[in-house]
Amino acid sequence: MSLFIIKTINTTFSNIKSNRQLFLLSVVTNFIAFFVLGLFSLLFVNLNVFFSSWDNHVQLIVYLEDNISNTDKKKLKLLFDANDEIESVDFVSRDQAWARFQNEFEMKSNFITSLKYNPLPASYVIKFKNDKNRLENIKKFSLKIKDLEGIESFEYGEKWISRFEQFMILLRGFILAFGVLLFSGMTLIISNTIKFSIHTRKDEIDLMSLLGATHASIKAPLILEGVMQGILGAFFSLVGIKLFYTYITFKFQGSLDSIFRGVDFQFLTDPLIFSILSTGIIIGILGSFLSVNQFLDSRNLE
Amino acid sequence: MIKAFNLYKSYGGVSSVLSDISFEVQDGEFVFLTGPSGAGKTTLFKILFGWEKFDKGQILVAGINVGKLNQKNLFLLRRKIGIVFQDYKLLAKKSVFENVAFAQQIIGADTKTARSKTWNALKSVGLVKKKDSYPSQLSGGEQQRVSIARAMVNNPDLILADEPTGNLDSEISKEILGLFEKMNQQGKTIILATHSSEILREKKYRRLSLNQGKLLQLN
Secondary structure, eight states: OHHHHHHHHHHHHHHHHHTHHHHHHHHHHHHHHHHHHHHHHHHHHHHHHHHHHHHHHOOEEEEEOTTOOHHHHHHHHHHHHHOTTEEEEEEEOHHHHHHHHHHHHTTTOHHHHTOSSOOOOOEEEEEEOSOTTHHHHHHHHHHHHTTSTTEEEEESSHHHHHHHHHHHHHHHHHHHHHHHHHHHHHHHHHHHHHHHHHHHTHHHHHHHHHTTOOHHHHHHHHHHHHHHHHHHHHHHHHHHHHHHHHHHHHHSHHHHHHHHTTOOOOOOOHHHHHHHHHHHHHHHHHHHHHHHHHHHHHTTOO | OEEEEEEEEEETTTEEEEEEEEEEEOTTOEEEEEOOTTSSHHHHHHHHTTSSOOSEEEEEETTEEGGGOOGGGHHHHHTTEEEEOTTOOOOTTSOHHHHHHHHHHHTTOOHHHHHHHHHHHHHHTTOGGGTTOOGGGSOHHHHHHHHHHHHHTTOOSEEEEESTTTTSOHHHHHHHHHHHHHHHHTTOEEEEEOOOHHHHHHOOOEEEEEETTEEEEEO
């Protein structure tokens, strides 16, 4: 078995040596394809992290009518207490809201801060417990209280959240579609490279078969060659993305901090790195299998 | 060694190449397969080593039922046969020694065994001095001798030689034929396809004569 492995590796390397230009071309093509795919994945990962960090700051603000009765207030308080998903509830009176507003906007707009009356309603600021369904819990709870007496309105940034969610779904779909396209393209490229590799050694492969070589010993070096093309392309693309990531974090650290508001600019996650490498291997196996089987079929050997 | 019963082969079910071929070759026998070009000699050889399928009939080679052999197990049949081609089929980028040792590598022999068996095979065809030469540096006769060394290095029971002297002059052809006779004396079964009247006149081995896909005579 170990002799078979050693022979397979030796044959593979001698094949690569005799077709090194074509092998290199295939690795470079795979590298470019994986690099582009990796960049989109990097964008996706960071937008996701960014979104999650926003998600953590999402809170439900329930604005109260000015004439809300104490009974309605008590009813609301009871509802808040009964909900296990709620972490804390802060009451902000009209005066507190007005004071905060004036404090925040005094430098920006004299007109608003110089108003003689307080236009702001009192509100409850409700923080929900850290849970993967936090947004869903907020949505559910807001639907539950929306028709209650004494509530003027509520908000938790649902419009931008849903837009962002839609954008992320779209981006994920795009990356998937793009990935499928690249997958097919790269499989074809590897398949053609191996086909050429087989063609240049057609006589040798025929002779191997005539001399009693097993199918496995004919196929294994060619499949390993395909795997090498796929995995090297994927590996170098990851190196390229890491360099790109390092350059971006080094060059634009300040700007990134302000964009990401304290959230670190992330590299690809381990599962994504693993996926890219394993896709390289799968593409290599698939591409070489296609051409090896096609060749053996044509030689009446399969 | 070989038993063929009512063998039929056609291409696309139309053009008949072999028709109702039955014959037997004993262990250790030397047999000429003769017939004009297009008679079906090469096709019969290809069937014998499992390169071509046949339509009907049965064929046993060294105890293996070729028709029933799984495609993936064809190597079992081919390891019992040494094949010599008219065009030698040597690998241009390999030296004489490497070309012969290639057959040993294929069957998974270790380096030491492969080296010693290759050396012996080259010695028996008289090519030790040319072991480092490349096929392009050899004459036709020498190339055929390399091809014979490669066919015998794995010590097969049966040697199939398809027009091995077809590209060689009569002097060299005799030398090559001598090598096959030597192998036959060592107990190998030889089937040699030829249409050389000179060889057939000089050597009185049994003949299987094919003409238009039919076996004409057994003598």
